[in-house]
Amino acid sequence: MKGDVILNVSKKEYESIYQKHSGKSKLYITIPKAFAIGGFICCIGEFFTNMYLYMGFDAEKAAAYTSITLVLLSALFTGFGLYERIAKHAGAGTLVPITGFANAVVSPALEFHTEGLVLGTAAKMFVIAGPVIVYGIFSAFVYGIVLVIIKAFGG
Amino acid sequence: MARLLCDGTVELNGGVSVYSYGSAVGKMEGDGPLGACFDYIAKGAELGKETWEQAESTFQQYAFEIALKKGSFIKDDISFIFAGDLLNQCTGSAYGLRDTSLPFFGVYGACSTMAESLSLASLFADMRLGEYSAAITSSHFCSAERQFRFPINYGGVRTPTAQWTATASGCCIVGAADKPPFVKSFTTGKITDMGVKDANNMGAAMAGAAYDTIKRHFINTKTTLADYDAVFTGDLGQVGSDTLKELFERDNISIEGKHEDCGLMLYDREKQDVHAGGSGCGCSASVLCGHILPMIEKGELHRVLFAATGALMSTTSVQQGESIPGISHLLELSDN
Amino acid sequence: MDMIMEYVWAFLVGGTLCAIGQLLIDLTKLTPARILVIYVISGVVLGALGLYQPLVDFAGAGASVPLTGFGNLLAQGMKKAVERDGFLGIFTGGFTACSAGVTAAMVFGLICAVVFKRTDRTRQE
Structure with missing residues (x-):
């Protein structure tokens, strides 16, 4: 009859059914891959830091140049469509390093070029990475307030 | 004449035939197990178009043209088009079929749209509203990805339960005829x-x-x-x-x-x-x-x-x- | 030998930070964007508490390249800015600290958008 309940199963029961059939990530594969590729990216960073130190920059400048270099490399890999291919295997290994941040900025910039350089590329550039900057800056801001208070009362 | 049996089920008894049908798919779908079945297999997903959305519309256009050709139809034999896709405001269909200048119904049922549009087209055929109606749908991995998920080049991680949007289109032309299906x-x-x-x-x-x-x-x-x-x-x-x-x-x-x-x-x-x-x-x-x-x-x-x-x-x-x-x-x- | 150990530690520490991220992806419903936000906030907090800088001194790029290092950078930059400019530093410290990386990403992103053509990912060779 019209309006009869055909699917006689509670949402909870339904969840237990589909969860049983939902494949889980194989941690013994994903974790070592993320570890190895993430570690490797950090080693590349270490190599550039040493190179810039060798060129005579101080530690702070060497670190900044390292960031810039990694961002550039990531942008190139993203542009050639290679970053995504590595990321498919690396998971968090390519997400967590600063190269992942660069990929999150460059990929929408490239993707949304078809909607124009202003409303596409520029407006969508921080669609993924924006939250990182907002919350990074905000938490640093909170830390700054704490520092000022400590300075006023304690220092 | 179509008859409502009960609770959403409609029986058609006007001898509605899917007279002609066509499919156009991307390279990946062509490389799959059903590769040999499709009428048109693209070399990639771009079809030489500027945007992914244009590419999707073109797939839809191809499917329609193939179905017309296989049934020896000309465009004006079609009385109504029922079409849909996944893009916002169904633009995949609107742009793919804008040059047809045929009566057009845009339908949306997410990935079920083919069955929805074919139901409606069959109903029209059963009611003898016009001679032939077309049901067309399409989807495109890249246009869906950028609308629903992430940019194509973003290294986001897909979970094991995620599915892959097919780059494909299909078109059915239905009418009263003595020819299966x-x-x-x-x-x-x-x-x-x-x-x-x-x-x-x-x-x-x-x-x-x-x-x-x-x-x-x-x-x-x-x-x-x-x-x-x-x-x-x-x-x-x-x-x-x-x-x-x-x-x-x-x-x-x-x-x-x-x-x-x-x-x-x-x-x-x-x-x-x-x-x-x-x-x-x-x-x-x-x-x-x-x-x-x-x-x-x-x-x-x-x-x-x-x-x-x-x-x-x-x-x-x-x-x-x-x-x-x-x-x-x-x-x-x-x-x- | 020191040179080699330096890379080994960078690899191990960096790898571990990434593996933790992978655990979050696989075992929770957190999206990548949320995980990155968690990382950067953790970096700021650990940096503010003075716990992260020793790790950077020890593991080098292994600690500074992951996004927690980015957070630490923000915290260190904020500290310096407040020491130098007082109250105004609260407003300038964060962006000053991360300006190199963010500017690089922005500029290279813009250049890439113009130079590169989109890639067809359905060609899975």
């Missing part, structure tokens, strides 16, 4: 929300709807699974298919051996990186037009159910924490 009846889907909130697990969100529609069709037409050669679901993928199987097992019905899922048929999951299987309006449409309809026409299948499935969500609704309602529209197809 015939559309015997259809059951309209109900919005079925099983409380699934994970946008990366569409199969789970849609399996309940598929069960509801298939079961309802059995009840309303007083048939059982044994009356059919096969039941094809749209794009439940591995998770949804296994869930559907278990839901039927609770009724002591084993759909094993009779059930096939277009999302699982379109790709080789061992070799192609599509996780839980294919999805998208074009997935069920291309499998219907490339594989199912030819088999019925050749008499290799006699009586089948085609239940396309869709997830009625948007990125906004998911971000707002809404659960994902599913829907499944079903058609009964037969060779006599």
Whole structure:
């Protein structure tokens, strides 16, 4: 009859059914891959830091140049469509390093070029990475307030 | 004259035939197990177009042109077009078919759109409203990805339950004719929300709807699974298919051996990186037009159910924490 | 030998930070964007508490390249800015600290958008 309940199963029961059939990530594969590729990216960073130190920059400048270099490399890999291919295997290994941040900025910039350089590329550039900057800056801001208070009362 | 049997099931008895049909797919779909079945296989997904959206529209245009050609039709033989896709405001269809200057209904049923548009086109044919009507749908991996998920070059991680949007389009031209496959009846889907909130697990969100529609069709037409050669679901993928199987097992019905899922048929999951299987309006449409309809026409299948499935969500609704309602529209197809 | 150990530690510490991220992806429903936000906030907090800098001194790029290092950089920059400019530093410290990386990403992103053509990912060779 019209309006009869055909699917006689509670949402909870339904969840237990589909969860049983939902494949889980194989941690013994994903974790070592993320570890190895993430570690490797950090080693590349270490190599550039040493190179810039060798060129005579101080530690702070060497670190900044390292960031810039990694961002550039990531942008190139993203542009050639290679970053995504590595990321498919690396998971968090390519997400967590600063190269992942660069990929999150460059990929929408490239993707949304078809909607124009202003409303596409520029407006969508921080669609993924924006939250990182907002919350990074905000938490640093909170830390700054704490520092000022400590300075006023304690220092 | 079409007749409402009960609760969404409409019986057609005007000899409605899927007179002609065409499919156009991307390279990946062409490399899949059904590759040999499709009428047009592109070298990539771009078709030389500036944007992914234009490429999707072109796939739809190709499918329509192929179906016209295979049925020896000219464009003006078509009285109505029912078309849909996944893009915002159904622009894939609007731009793909804007040069046809034919009466056009844009329909949306997410990935179930092929069954929805074919139901309506068949109904029009049964009512003899015009001679022939066309049902067309498409989807495109890249245009769907940039709308629903991330930019193509972003290294986001796909979960094992995620599905791969097919780059494909299918077109059916229906009319009253004495040539199989015939559309015997259809059951309209109900919005079925099983409380699934994970946008990366569409199969789970849609399996309940598929069960509801298939079961309802059995009840309303007083048939059982044994009356059919096969039941094809749209794009439940591995998770949804296994869930559907278990839901039927609770009724002591084993759909094993009779059930096939277009999302699982379109790709080789061992070799192609599509996780839980294919999805998208074009997935069920291309499998219907490339594989199912030819088999019925050749008499290799006699009586089948085609239940396309869709997830009625948007990125906004998911971000707002809404659960994902599913829907499944079903058609009964037969060779006599 | 020191040279080699330096890379080994960078690899191990960097790898571990990434593996933790992978655990979050696989075992929780957190999206990549949320995980990155968690990382950067953790970096700021650990940096503010003075716990992260020793790790950077020890593991070098292994600690500074992951996004927690980015957070630490923000915290260190804020500290310096407040010491130098007082109250105004609260408003300038964060962006000053991360300006190199963010500017690089922005500029290279813009250049890439113009130079590169979109890639067709359905060609899974």
